Amino acid sequence: MMDRFRMIFQYFQSNSESVMNGICGLLALASIKIYTCFDFSCPCLPWYNLAYGLGIMFVPPITLFVCGLILNRQYLVMLEEWRRPQGQRKKDLAVIRYMCFSIMQRAMVAPVVWIVVTLLDGKCLICAFSSSVDPEKFVGLANVSPVQVQQLLAKVPCKDDELMRNNTSRKAVSRYLRCWSQALGWSILLILIVAVFLARWLRPCFNQATLLQARHWSNYIDIEQKIFEETCCEHSRLFAHKCILHFFKSMRQEIKLHSFSLPRQGEGAEGGEDLLQGITDQDQVNKLLKMWYYEKPPLDISQVTQRHALGQERSSLPWADSPSTQSKFLQHTDV
Amino acid sequence: MDKFRMIFQFLQSNQESFMNGICGIMALASAQMYSAFDFNCPCLPRYNLAYGLGILLVPPFILFLLGFVLNNNVSMLAEEWRRPQGQRGKDPAVLRYMFCSMAQRAMIAPAVWVSVTLLDGKCITCAFCTSVPVETLGNASHPGLSQGEMKRVLARIPCKEIYDGQELIANEVAIRYLRCISQALGWCFLLLMTMLAFLVRSLRPCFTQAAFLKSRYWSHYIDIERKLFDETCAEHARSFAKVCIQQFFEGMSMDLELCHPPRKAPADAGEAAEKLLGIIDQGTMNTALKSWHRCKPPLHLHPPALPSGNGWAGGEQPPVPPPVPRREMAAYYSQV
Numbered sequence: 001m002m003d004r005f006r007m008i009f010q011y012f013q014s015n016s017e018s019v020m021n022g023i024c025g026l027l028a029l030a031s032i033k034i035y036t037c038f039d040f041s042c043p044c045l046p047w048y049n050l051a052y053g054l055g056i057m058f059v060p061p062i063t064l065f066v067c068g069l070i071l072n073r074q075y076l077v078m079l080e081e082w083r084r085p086q087g088q089r090k091k092d093l094a095v096i097r098y099m100c101f102s103i104m105q106r107a108m109v110a111p112v113v114w115i116v117v118t119l120l121d122g123k124c125l126i127c128a129f130s131s132s133v134d135p136e137k138f139v140g141l142a143n144v145s146p147v148q149v150q151q152l153l154a155k156v157p158c159k160d161d162e163l164m165r166n167n168t169s170r171k172a173v174s175r176y177l178r179c180w181s182q183a184l185g186w187s188i189l190l191i192l193i194v195a196v197f198l199a200r201w202l203r204p205c206f207n208q209a210t211l212l213q214a215r216h217w218s219n220y221i222d223i224e225q226k227i228f229e230e231t232c233c234e235h236s237r238l239f240a241h242k243c244i245l246h247f248f249k250s251m252r253q254e255i256k257l258h259s260f261s262l263p264r265q266g267e268g269a270e271g272g273e274d275l276l277q278g279i280t281d282q283d284q285v286n287k288l289l290k291m292w293y294y295e296k297p298p299l300d301i302s303q304v305t306q307r308h309a310l311g312q313e314r315s316s317l318p319w320a321d322s323p324s325t326q327s328k329f330l331q332h333t334d335v
Numbered sequence: 336m337d338k339f340r341m342i343f344q345f346l347q348s349n350q351e352s353f354m355n356g357i358c359g360i361m362a363l364a365s366a367q368m369y370s371a372f373d374f375n376c377p378c379l380p381r382y383n384l385a386y387g388l389g390i391l392l393v394p395p396f397i398l399f400l401l402g403f404v405l406n407n408n409v410s411m412l413a414e415e416w417r418r419p420q421g422q423r424g425k426d427p428a429v430l431r432y433m434f435c436s437m438a439q440r441a442m443i444a445p446a447v448w449v450s451v452t453l454l455d456g457k458c459i460t461c462a463f464c465t466s467v468p469v470e471t472l473g474n475a476s477h478p479g480l481s482q483g484e485m486k487r488v489l490a491r492i493p494c495k496e497i498y499d500g501q502e503l504i505a506n507e508v509a510i511r512y513l514r515c516i517s518q519a520l521g522w523c524f525l526l527l528m529t530m531l532a533f534l535v536r537s538l539r540p541c542f543t544q545a546a547f548l549k550s551r552y553w554s555h556y557i558d559i560e561r562k563l564f565d566e567t568c569a570e571h572a573r574s575f576a577k578v579c580i581q582q583f584f585e586g587m588s589m590d591l592e593l594c595h596p597p598r599k600a601p602a603d604a605g606e607a608a609e610k611l612l613g614i615i616d617q618g619t620m621n622t623a624l625k626s627w628h629r630c631k632p633p634l635h636l637h638p639p640a641l642p643s644g645n646g647w648a649g650g651e652q653p654p655v656p657p658p659v660p661r662r663e664m665a666a667y668y669s670q671v
Contacts, residue, residue, distance in 0.1 A: 038454065039454075039455070039456070041456075041511055041514050041515065041518070042511070042515075043511050043512055043514075043515035044508070044511055045472075045508075045511075045512065048512075048515060051519075052515050052518075052519065055519060055522065056518075056522070059522045059523070059526055060522060060525075062526060063522070063525050063526045063529050066526075066529045066530060066532075066533045067529055069533060070529070070532055070533055070536055075536075076536065076540060079537060079540040079541065080540040080544060082540075083540050083541050083544070084544070158507070158511065160507065161507065162505075232552055232555070233555060233559075236552060236555055236556040236559050236560075237559050237563070239556065240556060240559045240560035240563045240564075241563055243560065244560065244563055244564050244567055245567075248567070276571060276574050276575060276578070276636070279571065280575070280578075280635070280636035281634065281635045281636070282633075282634030282635065285571075285575075285634075289568075292564065293418060293419075294418075294419050294421060295419065295421030295422055295423075296418065296421050296422065296423045297422060297423065298422040298423050299423060
C-alpha cells in the first residue's frame, strides 16, 4: 500500500502537467468543502437579499480563479517568457498563447464547480430572487398589499422566522425557486461538458501540427527553467564548499605566518589529521570562528581554482555595489 | 507513520517546500484553533466592541509573529544584516528579498484567521450589535427607552437566553443582518488578499526579473554556505575529539610504561592488543576513567612524534611553546 502511494506521488511529481492537474483537482475539492462548511444565512431583507445571494454566487468563484492562477507555476513561466527581452532567442507567440490557454482552462475548474454546486443546492437563488417572484402565482400572497408582499417574499428564505414558520406559500415559493435553480445548474453542467467534449474531439481537425509544436516548446521552457534553478543550486553549493575550504586554508596559513610552533605535518599523518586542516588548538578554533563572523571571505574563488598564493590580493566582490573595504588584517596597529 | 515520513522527506529535500509546508500547517492550525476556541460575548455595552475587535485582531498579530519565529531563515537574515562588512560587501537587495519572502509566508496564517472569523460572523455580531439600525429593522418608536437603556438592550443580542428586547427588534432579524454584513466583509477581504497576492506575483516578472534572479541566487547561497560551514565545523570537531582522546590514552599508556616496568607482551600482539593502548587491567582502567573526569587534557593537539604527558602522572609539564609574538594576534580580538 505504501509502495502504491509512493508511486502515485512520484508520478505526480515527475510530470509538471500532472502536478498542475493535481492542484486543479485539489482546488475543486476545496471549493466543495468550503461551500459545505460555509454557513449560508440569508438576511431576509428586501434589497440585501439580492446583494447577498449574488455576492455568494459570484465573489468566491473570482477568488478561486485568482487562487488557481497564483498556485499554478506555469503562470509565472508564461509571464517571464512574455516579458523577457528578445536577445538571441525569438519569441513564439503561439507558444505563449497555448500556455495562457491551458492555464486559464485549469484555473476555471474550481469556480465552475462552485457555481454549479451553488445552483444545484438552491439556497443562493432562493435568497436572491425570492422578492422578484410574481405573487399572483401563489395562493397565500395574491390578496396582500404590495408593500406587505415585498416584506413577506423577502422572508421566504428564512424558515425559522416567526411570520413564515408554517406558511404554505413560503414552501411553494421556495420549491419554485429551487426548481429553477437546479434546472439552471444542470443545464450549465450539460453545456460545459458538451463544449469540452466538442473541443477535444474537434481539435485534431484544426492546426494539429502547430498545436504539437506549441505544446512541445511550452514543455521545453518549463523544463529549462527547472533545470536552470537546479543548476544554480548545485553551483552555489560547490561555490560555498570551495569558499569554506579556502577560508580554512587561509586561516592555517595565517597561523603558520604568526606562530613559530609549527605542528609539523609528518608524512605518516593519520587520515583524520587532514580534516583538521592544521587547526589543532582551542585558541586557533576560537580565532577561526571569530574570523568567520567578523570578516567573511570575499566571494571570489579564482584564487582557489587558479592556485594563486594566499594573501596576494583581496579582489573586489562580484555582487556588491559598494567598493570592497581593505582587509582588517592590515588596519590594526599595536594594541 | 511511513506516510508521514515520506511526506516529511519530500518537504525537507527542498528548503522552499519545507517553508511552504510549515506555512500550510500554520494556516490549518489557525483554522482549527478558531473552531476550538470557545467564543463568549460579554453582552455588555462597551465590552462587546473591545472583546469582538480584540478576538478579530490580536490572534492574527500573534500568528504573524509566530510565523517569523518558526522560520529558520530569520536568524540567517539577522546574521547577514548585522555582520561586520569585512571583505564581503552587503547587498540590500538580498536582505530585502529574504525579508519579503519571510513576511509573505508569515502573512498567510493571520489572513486565514481573519477570514474564518469574518465568515463565521460571531465577532462582528458581538462587536457591532449596539449599532444595529433599529429604525429600519425594528420599531424605534418603542416607548420608554433612553439611549443608554437601548444600548444595554441591544448589547444582549448575541446572548439569546437573556435577550429582552424582542419588541424593540427581533433577535433573529438583528443577528441575520449582522451576520450578512460580516460574511460580505469576509469574502471581500479574501478577494482583496488574493488579488494583492496575484498582483505581487505578476508584477515581478514584468519589472524586476533580473534583479530577482540575482537576489534569489545569493540568498540561497548564504543559506547553503551557512549549512556547509556548520557541517565542516562538525567534522573538524569530530576529528579534533578523536585525536585528542587518542593522545590522552597514548599519554596514559606512556606514563604507565614510565612508572611501571613494562610487562612482557605476548609475541603476536595483534590488532586488538594495539587498540587496548596498554590498559589491560581493571585498576588501570579505573585510573584512566578517574583521570578523564578530574583532569581533562588541554585542547591542544600535539604532533604525533613528540612524546608528551597530560599531567596525569604528575610532575611532568607539557613542553611550553616558544613565546608567540602576541601583537599580531591581538588584531583578531580587538573587535570584541
